[in-house]
Amino acid sequence: MKVAVVGSGVAGLGSAIRLAHQGFEVDIFETNSYPGGKLTSIQLGAYRFDAGPSLFTMPQYVVELLALGEKNQEKLRFEYSKLDRLCHYFYSDGTNFQAWADQEKFIESFCEATGAKASDVVDELKSSKKLYELTSPFFLEKSLQLASTYLNPKIFKVLAQFPIAKLKRPLAENNRLRFHNAKAEQYFNRFATYNGSNPYQTPAVMGVIPHLEHGIGAFFPKGGMHQITLSLVEKAKSLGVRFHLNAPVEEIITEQSKVIGVQVKGEMHPCDLVVSNADVRSTYSKLLKQKLPKKLERVEPSSSALIFYWGINRSFSELGVHNIFFSSDYKKEFTQIFEKKVLPDEPTVYVNITAKEAKSDAPEGCENWFVMVNAPYNEDQDWAHLIQECRTQILRRIEKSLGVDVKAHIVEEDVLDPLLIESRTASYKGSIYGQSSNHWSAAFLRHPNFSSKVKGLYFCGGSVHPGGGIPLCLLSAKITSDVIIKGK
Ligand SMILES: Cc1cc2nc3c(=O)[nH]c(=O)nc-3n(C[C@H](O)[C@H](O)[C@H](O)COP(=O)(O)OP(=O)(O)OC[C@H]3O[C@@H](n4cnc5c(N)ncnc54)[C@H](O)[C@@H]3O)c2cc1C
Numbered sequence: 130m131k132v133a134v135v136g137s138g139v140a141g142l143g144s145a146i147r148l149a150h151q152g153f154e155v156d157i158f159e160t161n162s163y164p165g166g167k168l169t170s171i172q173l174g175a176y177r178f179d180a181g182p183s184l185f186t187m188p189q190y191v192v193e194l195l196a197l198g199e200k201n202q203e204k205l206r207f208e209y210s211k212l213d214r215l216c217h218y219f220y221s222d223g224t225n226f227q228a229w230a231d232q233e234k235f236i237e238s239f240c241e242a243t244g245a246k247a248s249d250v251v252d253e254l255k256s257s258k259k260l261y262e263l264t265s266p267f268f269l270e271k272s273l274q275l276a277s278t279y280l281n282p283k284i285f286k287v288l289a290q291f292p293i294a295k296l297k298r299p300l301a302e303n304n305r306l307r308f309h310n311a312k313a314e315q316y317f318n319r320f321a322t323y324n325g326s327n328p329y330q331t332p333a334v335m336g337v338i339p340h341l342e343h344g345i346g347a348f349f350p351k352g353g354m355h356q357i358t359l360s361l362v363e364k365a366k367s368l369g370v371r372f373h374l375n376a377p378v379e380e381i382i383t384e385q386s387k388v389i390g391v392q393v394k395g396e397m398h399p400c401d402l403v404v405s406n407a408d409v410r411s412t413y414s415k416l417l418k419q420k421l422p423k424k425l426e427r428v429e430p431s432s433s434a435l436i437f438y439w440g441i442n443r444s445f446s447e448l449g450v451h452n453i454f455f456s457s458d459y460k461k462e463f464t465q466i467f468e469k470k471v472l473p474d475e476p477t478v479y480v481n482i483t484a485k486e487a488k489s490d491a492p493e494g495c496e497n498w499f500v501m502v503n504a505p506y507n508e509d510q511d512w513a514h515l516i517q518e519c520r521t522q523i524l525r526r527i528e529k530s531l532g533v534d535v536k537a538h539i540v541e542e543d544v545l546d547p548l549l550i551e552s553r554t555a556s557y558k559g560s561i562y563g564q565s566s567n568h569w570s571a572a573f574l575r576h577p578n579f580s581s582k583v584k585g586l587y588f589c590g591g592s593v594h595p596g597g598g599i600p601l602c603l604l605s606a607k608i609t610s611d612v613i614i615k616g617k
Pocket residue numbers: 135136137138139140141158159160161164165166167168180181182183184185186376377378379406407408411416434436550553554555556561562589590591592597598599600602
């Protein structure tokens with residue numbers, strides 16, 4: 130059977146690999162001149178940057194794809210290592226600490242810096258692990274819209290043990306009740322941003338996220354995040370997947386509610402199945418020329434981001450691969466992003482420096498800074514003005530903790546904002562994780578991995594079940610291909 134995959138984001142690549150491995154004839158059509166979608170790389174002079182994702186969790190999902198059909202695992206060219214320091218944290222009052230991957234070391238340094246009770250941290254990490262083990266096999270690894278998911282007898286155990294209170298209570302409230310310690314609360318609230326949500330709205334079940342970093346680990350692909358894309362493309366090609374770059378799909382062509390092909394640059398490419406890795410909203414409105422399903426109208430996009438790529442002409446020994454400079458008022462920051470829909474006037478700043486691990490990403494003695502703040506999705510704000518203001522605030526916040534005027538050390542610069550994210554990856558309003566999880570029902574409102582109206586149409590990627598972020602996108606590819614291969 131012939132499959133057309135629309136888009137070569139990480140989920141499009143994952144779906145193509147799985148289907149080609151099962152003997153399907155697969156063509157990927159990609160608007161851009163490069164594959165990978167958000168998972169790409171940019172070069173500024175002698176500095177290389179990962180353009181989008183910087184935190185690599187759950188590497189097993191990438192390895193699993195690369196290992197498909199490989200008898201000789203040694204041949205896998207994708208290499209990665211586990212980071213021993215998850216992140217360096219700088220609070221606005223001068224407190225700082227390193228979040229070690231080793232749990233005992235983490236708890237010691239965290240409690241010493243924040244004054245949190247060690248037993249509370251142990252309990253929170255245990256609860257996160259338990260929640261992950263309970264929910265992941267059903268809520269992340271299976272389709273929520275198929276009867277077979279609910280016919281599995283194990284679902285009764287999950288439902289019986291599910292902490293219902295954590296669906297109703299916001300994450301921040303849960304962390305307040307747990308810690309009664311502002312710094313510890315801010316630390317554990319931050320995990321809501323890992324899927325573009327607001328800790329003061331998202332349900333406490335998002336307390337599952339710390340386990341991914343603290344229980345399983347943060348990893349670094351040799352050569353940077355872009356190596357994930359490069360390895361998946363190489364694997365797909367080895368299985369016979371054909372790549373068509375600069376090839377935007379204009380329409381998914383159907384006949385009697387069944388897919389018969391895709392139109393690219395005015396030309397019809399016949400196929401039996403379409404897997405759309407494009408944002409689900411644009412799949413309906415632009416490619417199917419249909420109205421959105423009612424459920425999707427109610428869904429709120431996730432947050433977006435503002436990123437500065439800075440080539441820095443010196444190094445900072447106090448920084449690691451991942452660094453966070455917290456704002457002094459987290460609640461106000463999220464109110465500005467999610468309710469007022471403006472850039473925060475005092476943002477939390479994330480700085481990623483891949484040159485700490487991949488020396489060739491910056492000249493000797495220099496560093497490549499990927500500087501990101503959470504931003505609202507695009508609602509036609511006055512971005513030019515907001516971005517200039519925010520740049521000043523970012524520099525001020527970093528100087529407060531490092532005591533250095535970083536502006537004087539920027540020798541290369543580029544910027545990525547919600548408008549560019551929208552235009553480069555066709556993400557609705559520039560959201561970076563599809564839809565937000567700011568309500569308990571979000572998981573059930575997410576679009577399924579298949580269409581119940583158009584035969585032969587399937588969906589994968591951050592805007593559909595189970596959601597955004599590389600691991601979940603790769604799980605969406607797995608669910609989608611399973612539905613195609615095994616049938617519903
Ligand atoms: C700044 C930033 C930071 C992030 N940080 C992290 C992180 O640290 N860790 C993490 O796990 N995740 C992170 N994410 C999220 C992660 O990048 C995404 O969830 C994931 O990469 C999305 O993959 P996807 O498969 O949904 O496709 P996308 O990457 O969204 O790509 C979709 C592709 O489809 C193509 N396309 C769309 N319409 C058409 C069409 N009509 N015809 C042909 N092609 C089309 C687009 O050009 C694009 O290439 C971040 C994202 C951003 C932007």
